[in-house]
Amino acid sequence: MRILLITNILLFLISPLAARLRVVTTLPVFASIAKYVGGDKVYVAALSSGRKNPHHLTARPSYVYKLARADVFIEAGLDLEKGWTEPLLASAGNRKIMKNGSGYVVTYRGIKILEIPDRKVDRSWGDIHILGNPHYHMDPINGIIIARNIKNIFVRLDLKNAAYYNANYRKFLREIKKLTIYYLRKFKPYFGAKVVVYHRDWVYLCRRFRLTETATIEEKLGIEPSMGYVDKLISLLKIKKPKLILVAPFNPEKYARYISRKTGVPYLVLPTDVNGIAGIRSYKQMLKYNLDKIFSIISK
C-alpha cells in the first residue's frame, strides 16, 4: 500500500515534466532563447555554464545523461562544439537528437555566416573553422533567427502548442528588434569606431553596430599570441588608435592588460554567453550589458 502511494506521488510529481518537451542546448545562450520561446511548455537545460570556452569543453558523462533523455538538442554547429558533442551524441544513444533526428536543431540555418574561408586553409592558420565563424549569436538579429529556428522545431514536435510558441517568438522578435534599433541609433555617431578583439567572437556584433575590428590579439585562431606578435601589435595600435579592446571572460586577460598598459587603450571583459559573468541571466540582458559597456567607452 505504502509503495503504491509513493509510486503515485512520484508519478504525480514527474507527470508535468514528462508532458513538456525536454530541451538540451550546448550553450546557455540557446537555452535562454529556447526558454523564452518555449515558456512553460518546455524544460530547458544547457550543458555548458557559459563561463568556459565553448571550443574547449570536454564530454562530461553528466552531459550524456541529459542528452539520453532529451527530445530536442540545440547546438551552434559550424564545428564550434565538434570536439565534445560528437562523443556525447555517440554515447547518448538517443535517435531523436542525432543529426538526422526529429529533435536536432542547428541554429545557424538562415543566418549569413561570416568568415567562410575563401582560399585553401590548413592548421597553420590555427584552429580555424572551415565552415565559417560560429559566434553568430552575438548579433541580436541573428538571435531572432535562432529563436525562429527553435520555434519551428517546437511547433513541429508539439503542434498543439504551436500558437503559444508563435506568440512567444513574435514577442521575442519585437523586443530584440526594438533593442537593436535603440542601440543602432545610440551607436550611430560612433559608427566606424575601431576596436581590438582577443578572439574573433565579436565579428557579428561589430558588423551589426558598425564597429571596425582593427586587430585580433590572437596571432592564430585559438592559440595564445607570442610576445613578439604582441609587441608588433602594440606598435600598430599606437598608429591606428582604437577605442577599445574586447575580451571574453575565458580568454587570457593578461595580453589585453599588457596592451592596454602600453597603449592606453582601455579593455573590457564582456560575456559572450549567458551566465558568462555573474548576473547575466538572459540573452537580452547579455546584449544590453555588452552594448552599454561598449558604448560607455567608445562615446568618451
Next chain:
Amino acid sequence: MKGKIYFISAVLLILLNYGYLQAEDNFDNEILKDLKETKKKTSVTNKSPVTDKPVRSRTMTSTLAPDFYIALDMIFEGGTKRTDNAPNQGRVREIEFGYKANIDPYFFGLISFVLEFEDEVEVHMHEAYIRYSGLLPGLTIRIGKIFLPLGILNTIHQHDRPFVDSPLVQADMFGHESAADFGLECNSILYFLPFYLRLNIGVFNGKTFGHSHLPATPKRFPLVTARMETFFDFSEDIGLRIGVNHLIRSLDKSDASKYHQQVGVDMTIKALQTKQAGFLFLGELWHKKHTTDGLQKWGFYLLAALRFNTVYEFGLRYDYLATKVPAAGEADTAITPFFTLKPSEFSYLRMQYKLLNLPGTTGREHLVLGQVTFILGAHPAHKY
C-alpha cells in the same frame, strides 16, 4: 526678406528631419531585410526532414567526405642500463590512419589502422566497427574490432594518453597498446534513473588477448567484459567518475574451468577552472588470476597532473605491480614525473623521467622518455 529666411529655414528643418527619419527607417529596413532573406531560406528548408543543412564552404568539395585523420607518434627512450626498457634510441612508435563517418541514417562506421615500427614495420587493424544507436533509448551497439571497453587507458589510443609509456599494471594486464578484439558491445545509459549510470557488456572472440598479433587459438567460451560507471557532477569545474570492471576469458578449448579473470576499479577526478587551469587525478586498480597455473597479480597506478592552462601540464605517476601467487618477493614500482607542452589541439611534446624498479629482473633504472605527437586532419574528440 524675413519671410524668405523663415521659409528656407523651415524647408531645411524639414529636410534635416526627413533625413534623420530616413536614417532611422534604414535601420528598420535593414533588420527587416535581414529577417526576410532568412525567412525565405528557413521556409524552404523546413519542408525537408533533414534538419542539419550544411553550410557550403568554398573550400569544401563535398560534405559527404568522412572525417579523416593521421596521428604520428614519435618517442625517445634512453636510460642508465642497456635493457629493453631503454634502448637509447628515438623511433616512430606508430602512425595511425583513421576514417569515420555516418554510413547511412542508421549506422556510423570507423576504421583505423596503424603502422607500428618495432623491429620491422607492421600494419595492423586498430579498430573497425559499425555503431548503431537507438534500438532502445540510451542503448548503443558496436560490432567489429574494438578496444575492450574496460578501465580508462584501454579505451584510449597510445598516442592520446597523458604520458609516454604504459603504467606497469596496464602493460602487464592488457599490453603496452590497448587490448582489442572482435565482438559485440552493448552500451546503455540508464536514463530513467535520477543519476548517471552506464552499463557496458561486451562479448568478444577471446582467441587472442592483449594487443596481440599472434595466431588465434580456439577457446571454450568467448571473452566477456562488463563495466559499470557512474559520475558525480560536483560543479561545472569538478567531476568524479568511478568505474568497476570485470573480464573473463577462457584459456582452454575444452576445459571451462581454465580461465583468466580480471577485475578492476578506476577513478577520474577533473577540476578545471574557466581558463582550463586545474587539476587531474586518475587511477586504476586491477587484479588478475589464471586458473591454469594459479597465477595472481595485482597492481595500480595513480596519476596527479597540474594543468596551468591549455598549453602546459605537469604530472606525476606512481606504478605498482605485485605478484601474489606464486609469491615473488618485492613488487615492481615506478615513479614518473612528466611535463607536457601542448601548443594546440593538434600537436604536443612531452618529456618524462622514470625511476623504474624491477627487483626480479633488471633492478633499478633511470629512464628518460620523450614524445612528439601530431594529428593531421579531423578535430580530436575531447573525451572526459
